[in-house]
Amino acid sequence: MGEENTFYQEYEIFSKRTPNSAFQHQFSLLAPNEDMALIMAQENFMRREPVADIWIVNRKHLKRMNADEKRTLVRLENKEYRTTKGYGYLKKKWRQYEQEMLDEKEILSWGGERK
Amino acid sequence: MNSDGNLMDPEYKEAVISLLFQLADDDFLYSFRGSEWLGLAPHIEADIAFSSISQDSMGHAAMYYKLLEELGAGNADDLAHYRPAPERRNSILTERVNGQGYYMETPHFDWAYAVARSYFYTQAKKVRIDSLCESTYKPLSEVAVKMRMELYYHKLHWDTWFKQLLSSTDEAKKKMEDAIKLVIDDFGDVFSYGKQKQQIESFGLIGSEEELKAGWKENIEPLFASLQLKVPAIPDHPVKNGRIGEHTRDLEEGLSTLSEVCSADITAVW
Amino acid sequence: MTNANNTTEEKQLEQFMQRIEAGDKIEADDWMPDEYRMTLIKLISMHGMSEIMGALPEKEWVPKAPSLQRKLGIMAKVQDEMGHGQLLLRVTEDLMKPYGKNRADLMQDLFNGDLKFHNVFHMETKTWADAGIIGWLVDGAAIITQTDMLKASYGPYARALQRICAEEVFHAQHGESIILALSEGTEGQKSMVQEALDRWWQPLLMFFGPASKETTGSSKQDLTIKYKIRTKTNEEFRQIFFDKYIPRILSLGLKIPDPTFHFDKNGKLWMYEQPDWNEFKKIIKNQGPRSEARLNLRRQSYEYNSWVRDALSASTS
Numbered sequence: 001m002g003e004e005n006t007f008y009q010e011y012e013i014f015s016k017r018t019p020n021s022a023f024q025h026q027f028s029l030l031a032p033n034e035d036m037a038l039i040m041a042q043e044n045f046m047r048r049e050p051v052a053d054i055w056i057v058n059r060k061h062l063k064r065m066n067a068d069e070k071r072t073l074v075r076l077e078n079k080e081y082r083t084t085k086g087y088g089y090l091k092k093k094w095r096q097y098e099q100e101m102l103d104e105k106e107i108l109s110w111g112g113e114r115k
Numbered sequence: 116m117n118s119d120g121n122l123m124d125p126e127y128k129e130a131v132i133s134l135l136f137q138l139a140d141d142d143f144l145y146s147f148r149g150s151e152w153l154g155l156a157p158h159i160e161a162d163i164a165f166s167s168i169s170q171d172s173m174g175h176a177a178m179y180y181k182l183l184e185e186l187g188a189g190n191a192d193d194l195a196h197y198r199p200a201p202e203r204r205n206s207i208l209t210e211r212v213n214g215q216g217y218y219m220e221t222p223h224f225d226w227a228y229a230v231a232r233s234y235f236y237t238q239a240k241k242v243r244i245d246s247l248c249e250s251t252y253k254p255l256s257e258v259a260v261k262m263r264m265e266l267y268y269h270k271l272h273w274d275t276w277f278k279q280l281l282s283s284t285d286e287a288k289k290k291m292e293d294a295i296k297l298v299i300d301d302f303g304d305v306f307s308y309g310k311q312k313q314q315i316e317s318f319g320l321i322g323s324e325e326e327l328k329a330g331w332k333e334n335i336e337p338l339f340a341s342l343q344l345k346v347p348a349i350p351d352h353p354v355k356n357g358r359i360g361e362h363t364r365d366l367e368e369g370l371s372t373l374s375e376v377c378s379a380d381i382t383a384v385w
Numbered sequence: 386m387t388n389a390n391n392t393t394e395e396k397q398l399e400q401f402m403q404r405i406e407a408g409d410k411i412e413a414d415d416w417m418p419d420e421y422r423m424t425l426i427k428l429i430s431m432h433g434m435s436e437i438m439g440a441l442p443e444k445e446w447v448p449k450a451p452s453l454q455r456k457l458g459i460m461a462k463v464q465d466e467m468g469h470g471q472l473l474l475r476v477t478e479d480l481m482k483p484y485g486k487n488r489a490d491l492m493q494d495l496f497n498g499d500l501k502f503h504n505v506f507h508m509e510t511k512t513w514a515d516a517g518i519i520g521w522l523v524d525g526a527a528i529i530t531q532t533d534m535l536k537a538s539y540g541p542y543a544r545a546l547q548r549i550c551a552e553e554v555f556h557a558q559h560g561e562s563i564i565l566a567l568s569e570g571t572e573g574q575k576s577m578v579q580e581a582l583d584r585w586w587q588p589l590l591m592f593f594g595p596a597s598k599e600t601t602g603s604s605k606q607d608l609t610i611k612y613k614i615r616t617k618t619n620e621e622f623r624q625i626f627f628d629k630y631i632p633r634i635l636s637l638g639l640k641i642p643d644p645t646f647h648f649d650k651n652g653k654l655w656m657y658e659q660p661d662w663n664e665f666k667k668i669i670k671n672q673g674p675r676s677e678a679r680l681n682l683r684r685q686s687y688e689y690n691s692w693v694r695d696a697l698s699a700s701t702s
Contacts, residue, residue: 007694030488043164044164067416151448154437154441154444157687159467159470159474160471162467167464170461173453191453195453196451221678226693283699373448373449376513377452384566385451385455385567
């Protein structure tokens with residue numbers, strides 16, 4: 001059964017819908033090598049959507065987290081100092097100076113045309 | 116040249132129709148044989164990928180039959196399903212069964228033959244489509260441009276299978292070489308234009324048989340060189356020339372399956 | 386086993402069941418009791434292989450399909466079935482990792498008869514109307530069980546089912562399209578549909594499995610419900626199928642081939658004559674009309690072309 005093991009290697013498939021989208025994970029397939037995985041990827045998982053690019057990654061190249069390691073991902077919810085939630089009081093402050101607050105909506109609109 | 120059959124020079128129109136039947140019947144039969152592999156490929160993921168190529172090819176056949184319909188040759192579905200073997204213009208390569216014992220309960224479909232046939236067919240299709248993109252018959256050049264987009268994948272797919280099997284085990288190499296021989300034996304009529312050759316070529320509908328053969332050879336030479344194999348020679352005289360209606364029993368059996376349901380009632384709508 | 390070990394295992398099981406009750410999703414790397422793993426492997430491998438084997442009766446209709454569009458439609462549908470099989474086998478393969486089994490083992494289990502597939506795919510397909518009935522009613526039946534399991538406790542299965550259910554919508558419409566064309570066609574076409582329905586009626590009833598394990602001696606439904614892989618019983622699924630499809634079947638002028646069939650307003654249940662469950666038992670043991678032939682076909686092709694897998698195993702990257 002040795003040779004059957006190397007024929008059935010596990011590949012994770014990632015793709016971009018359009019040239020400007022981010023890569024997203026699709027699914028996994030079995031293939032003997034990368035080139036084979038590549039010629040099977042789109043037809044297996046993306047038959048009904050546009051595809052601009054594909055990444056093939058053999059599972060053995062992925063670093064995964066076990067249950068213990070996943071515990072290192074937990075954080076306390078006491079970090080208002082780095083979110084806008086912590087600065088909501090500014091709205092009232094600026095009113096005293098007859099100014100509006102620069103919130104997320106306002107600041108993200110600055111990339112557009114000058115008003 | 117537009118598709119208004121009335122304004123077209125009758126000789127030109129006849130040449131266009133003749134060529135279109137060859138192109139349509141080729142893809143139709145190629146796709147039919149490909150679809151027989153559904154559920155039976157040596158690997159499930161590969162089965163799924165192969166199926167897309169069969170679908171694309173059937174789609175190409177449908178486009179050609181539609182052009183024929185627009186020229187008044189008949190209804191596309193009727194042209195695909197009802198024309199008997201002597202009227203078919205496909206290369207015999209595309210009509211051959213997929214393996215031995217085909218007509219028995221559990222036939223032996225040969226993957227080496229599937230890959231070899233598909234590789235050589237796709238390489239030939241590539242040179243033909245590239246040439247058709249310059250066809251003087253505009254409706255045909257337009258569909259060729261569309262088909263060329265899908266051929267990139269077909270070519271990558273079959274090049275990969277062909278190359279990988281031929282550079283693996285001795286057993287695989289032997290099976291592939293045997294399959295290549297079978298394919299080449301039937302390759303003699305692929306680039307032929309049959310009785311209308313002179314008109315088809317002189318009207319600029321597609322490049323000449325000789326040009327295309329040379330282009331095909333040039334395209335596959337690098338791969339064969341890297342595999343340390345000789346590019347096989349296309350037989351000078353085809354064993355049977357499908358372009359003039361010479362076909363095998365394989366085609367007759369295939370056609371009877373293809374028309375089995377609809378010929379039970381040719382007036383019915385399905 | 387020391388007492389300490391027992392408590393740990395018991396505790397894990399207790400926490401696991403709490404997760405299930407809370408509607409948590411279990412993932413491939415999570416701890417799970419053997420019973421849960423085995424239940425999933427049996428269910429999902431059967432589901433996956435049913436898709437793979439189901440491709441064989443349907444693909445017979447690709448060459449015979451009576452128009453270019455119908456040929457394309459069936460090719461696309463069969464491709465989807467193989468695709469569904471692929472997704473489900475991948476989910477199964479990840480579950481089987483602790484047992485050291487892989488795709489090759491699954492294929493062997495199928496050929497040995499250790500891996501079952503749905504009764505409907507053991508049946509003959511005689512006419513073009515069968516292709517329509519399969520797309521319309523067999524896929525319809527599958528949609529009913531599959532949409533329930535979209536909420537399954539096992540994450541990978543639920544996610545695979547999302548992809549699958551999205552494609553089933555096209556299958557249902559493709560099947561309806563065929564049946565409607567026939568129902569609005571010639572007398573020959575209309576009677577073709579009725580004849581096909583007559584033959585498929587019992588297999589459709591049996592698709593959902595027996596109402597209770599007394600009928601055939603075993604039933605997976607208790608375990609799959611306990612672990613929230615599904616929420617309804619076999620009989621509940623069958624009743625929903627009737628709710629959705631009986632009105633449509635009758636609306637086309639078709640007759641249900643069961644003279645006792647009716648809706649009981651009091652119990653709010655569809656009443657029907659039980660299919661032959663002994664026949665079902667035989668079919669599931671690969672003694673159905675086409676079981677042997679299809680398994681042989683699949684096995685032959687797999688073994689005859691094993692040189693392909695051997696060849697490419699030698700050249701890995």
